[in-house]
Amino acid sequence: MIRSLAWQDQTPHFTANGDDYSFVHLLLDTDGSGPPLGRLVENDFAVCNADCRLDNRDELLPRLNLPENAGDSDILLAAHALWGAKMPGHLLGDFAFAIWHRASRTLFAARDHFGVKPFYYYHAGEKFLFASDISALFAAGAPRRIKDAAIADFLTRAAPPASETSFEGIKLLPPGHWLSLQDGALSTGCYYQLELPEIRKHKNAPAEFRRLLTAAVHARLRGAPKLNIGAMLSGGLDSSSISCLAATKIPNLPTLSMVFDETPEFNERPFIETVLAQGGFAPIFIPSNALPPFAEVTAMIREQTDLFNAPNIGASRMIYHVAREAGLRVLLDGHGGDEVAPVGFTRLHELAMAGHWRSLWRAMDGAMPETNARLKLYGFWKYFRRHTPLWLVFRLPSVLRRRLGLLPRSEDEALLKPDFAARIAQARQAPETKPPAHVAFSEHHHHFGVLTGPLQAHAFEILNHMAAAAGVEARYPFWDKRLVEFCLSLEPAEKFDSGFGRLILRRAMEGVLPERVRLRRDKLNFMPHVVAGMFKHHKALIDQLCNTRGPLSDYVNLATLRKAASRARYAPVNKPDGLATQQVWRAAILAFWLQAQARGEGAERARLDAL
Numbered sequence: 001m002i003r004s005l006a007w008q009d010q011t012p013h014f015t016a017n018g019d020d021y022s023f024v025h026l027l028l029d030t031d032g033s034g035p036p037l038g039r040l041v042e043n044d045f046a047v048c049n050a051d052c053r054l055d056n057r058d059e060l061l062p063r064l065n066l067p068e069n070a071g072d073s074d075i076l077l078a079a080h081a082l083w084g085a086k087m088p089g090h091l092l093g094d095f096a097f098a099i100w101h102r103a104s105r106t107l108f109a110a111r112d113h114f115g116v117k118p119f120y121y122y123h124a125g126e127k128f129l130f131a132s133d134i135s136a137l138f139a140a141g142a143p144r145r146i147k148d149a150a151i152a153d154f155l156t157r158a159a160p161p162a163s164e165t166s167f168e169g170i171k172l173l174p175p176g177h178w179l180s181l182q183d184g185a186l187s188t189g190c191y192y193q194l195e196l197p198e199i200r201k202h203k204n205a206p207a208e209f210r211r212l213l214t215a216a217v218h219a220r221l222r223g224a225p226k227l228n229i230g231a232m233l234s235g236g237l238d239s240s241s242i243s244c245l246a247a248t249k250i251p252n253l254p255t256l257s258m259v260f261d262e263t264p265e266f267n268e269r270p271f272i273e274t275v276l277a278q279g280g281f282a283p284i285f286i287p288s289n290a291l292p293p294f295a296e297v298t299a300m301i302r303e304q305t306d307l308f309n310a311p312n313i314g315a316s317r318m319i320y321h322v323a324r325e326a327g328l329r330v331l332l333d334g335h336g337g338d339e340v341a342p343v344g345f346t347r348l349h350e351l352a353m354a355g356h357w358r359s360l361w362r363a364m365d366g367a368m369p370e371t372n373a374r375l376k377l378y379g380f381w382k383y384f385r386r387h388t389p390l391w392l393v394f395r396l397p398s399v400l401r402r403r404l405g406l407l408p409r410s411e412d413e414a415l416l417k418p419d420f421a422a423r424i425a426q427a428r429q430a431p432e433t434k435p436p437a438h439v440a441f442s443e444h445h446h447h448f449g450v451l452t453g454p455l456q457a458h459a460f461e462i463l464n465h466m467a468a469a470a471g472v473e474a475r476y477p478f479w480d481k482r483l484v485e486f487c488l489s490l491e492p493a494e495k496f497d498s499g500f501g502r503l504i505l506r507r508a509m510e511g512v513l514p515e516r517v518r519l520r521r522d523k524l525n526f527m528p529h530v531v532a533g534m535f536k537h538h539k540a541l542i543d544q545l546c547n548t549r550g551p552l553s554d555y556v557n558l559a560t561l562r563k564a565a566s567r568a569r570y571a572p573v574n575k576p577d578g579l580a581t582q583q584v585w586r587a588a589i590l591a592f593w594l595q596a597q598a599r600g601e602g603a604e605r606a607r608l609d610a611l
Contacts, residue, residue, distance in 0.1 A: 020105060040073070041071065045103065047100045048080075049099075050097035050098075051095065051097070051132055052072050052095030052096065052117065053222065054092065055220075060075050060079065060090070065078075066078055072095075076099065079091070080099050085178060085191075096117035096118060096132060097109060105183070106180065107128070108180050110177070111177060113192045114176075114457065115174070115176075115457030115461070116479060118132050118172065118465075119172065120137060120171070120172055121172075125184070128186070135302070144167060144601050146166060146168075147166055148555075150166035154309060155416055155587070156413055157309065160458055172457075173188070176190055200490075202490070205490060206510075209341070209483075209486065209508040213508065214245050215482075216478070218245075219480070225250070228328045229253075229328065230253065230326070230332070231253060231331065231333075232333050235270075235272040236271070236334070238335075238505075239334035240513055241334070241505065244509075244513060247280040248280075252280065253280060254326060255281050255282070257269075259272070259285050260287075263529075266529065274516045274517055275517060288318070289532070293314045294314075296317065297592045299469075301592055301593055308462045309582075310462050311527075312530060315526070317470070321470045331475070334477075335474075335479075337478045339478075340451070340478040340484050342502065343366075343496065346441060346442065347443045347492045349383065349441035352387035357384070362499065364380055366498075366499045387441075414557065420554065420555050447487075500521070527576040528573055528576050530585070543565075545584075545587060563580075565584050567580035
């Protein structure tokens with residue numbers, strides 16, 4: 001018999017305690033009454049603590065001999081009893097869980113295939129702590145020690161390692177991995193790794209894509225109509241596709257849309273309203289012009305705990321909080337559409353490498369937001385120059401300068417204070433060698449690299465903390481395992497051809513999306529809004545950062561930062577300097593984050609002194 005532990009003090013707070021363990025679960029109640037989703041449960045043999053949503057319940061329940069009303073945590077316990085360490089491979093959905101076996105005194109944990117749900121842990125001697133948030137580890141006694149390498153990665157936009165955080169000793173369980181702890185011995189392993197499949201010629205790829213995306217959307221509507229489910233609607237291909245498919249199941253689907261009516265040239269409202277005109281929606285519009293990006297920076301840092309690179313995080317946070325105020329508990333998000341169903345630009349390199357110049361000329365239209373003969377000719381020339389012997393002539397000067405040591409550091413590296421950069425460079429391993437041309441310029445390999453890169457899980461960690469802090473669960477239909485694997489098997493021409501990128505999604509959504517949205521080539525650039533908010537509301541703060549010596553100046557080259565601030569501020573509105581804006585934003589976030597770590601360290605020291 002499986003027991004769900006009792007609620008304490010009428011709050012969604014569960015605990016389980018034994019001689020060797022203590023579990024605590026604070027429930028993000030997206031159902032309203034303690035849902036059958038992930039929670040803390042126990043039976044006579046084991047205890048399971050989980051944050052999960054399983055999408056193949058109908059398949060698992062009969063195989064595990066469980067009733068239809070069994071919760072997802074109950075399924076995890078039964079699955080592990082049957083399949084042991086192989087059980088994560090039988091699951092579909094988003095999950096992070098830990099199971100404690102009383103008799104064997106073994107802890108088994110796993111994280112979902114793509115890292116939608118986070119799993120942090122700290123292991124030292126006989127102490128093992130795990131949580132879905134780093135701050136919980138600090139509260140339980142994990143030390144707060146900052147890693148210089150993490151700061152360098154953050155400032156230079158380097159992808160953080162999949163298993164590392166910005167704190168010494170605090171680890172992340174990578175996506176698709178399991179963890180086992182017995183008698184103080186910790187071991188980890190991989191149960192799922194996205195493989196590079198052979199390219200397949202599908203009989204009707206758009207129809208199959210539509211079937212898989214529809215199934216992924218419907219799986220993430222679990223709990224409706226009792227659940228209050230809404231969808232983000234930006235007017236782009238991804239959010240519009242999800243909203244239209246969800247609206248077939250949920251009448252008057254609530255949609256949340258950021259609008260920038262004060263700057264019509266950077267506003268998605270016309271595309272949003274084109275989708276809404278099809279009917280079946282209950283729209284909520286969120287005015288978002290020139291939001292102050294650092295207005296709630298203290299709350300952002302408290303929610304994230306780790307360093308986070310997301311310049312538009314202020315606007316994203318607002319969406320989740322507006323959703324909660326509107327009574328929504330679950331929000332469908334189009335995040336990942338660009339990665340799973342990609343634009344396919346590397347297809348242009350493939351055509352150039354093969355010498356298919358006529359095909360390349362025709363395909364160039366798909367690389368531009370609108371037809372422009374001059375830009376098309378310039379783009380064609382870049383590919384011709386790169387993939388013919390001409391490239392040797394054009395690269396010779398830079399090769400010579402590099403050999404003579406005359407090339408400056410990259411602009412990202414230049415943001416680091418020289419002595420800090422030198423110290424980090426000594427500690428780092430030699431850089432990886434560049435892949436051969438047949439890999440570097442292969443759409444198939446590029447797509448695989450994007451899907452398996454560490455930035456994907458890092459983005460999920462940021463989004464998870466942001467949504468949970470607002471009391472909302474975010475669900476991502478594009479990151480359905482079956483859809484991801486299908487898209488990776490597609491021929492490059494299914495992704496980019498006929499003058500369009502993202503071709504598979506466009507063809508699949510024919511008859512679902514309005515044509516104005518389905519065939520649009522442009523995409524909203526949020527950077528003008530970030531720049532406007534930054535210098536409208538925080539000019540004095542930025543000037544202070546650029547000119548005041550303090551903890552930030554131990555890591556950042558202030559002269560470079562001043563130049564970046566000037567470039568960002570005075571760049572044309574329609575052509576913002578994205579790199580300079582990123583540098584200013586990251587320096588500001590690092591300054592606030594360092595202050596927060598000092599305060600946290602002081603509070604923890606005071607608490608220990610009191611004990």
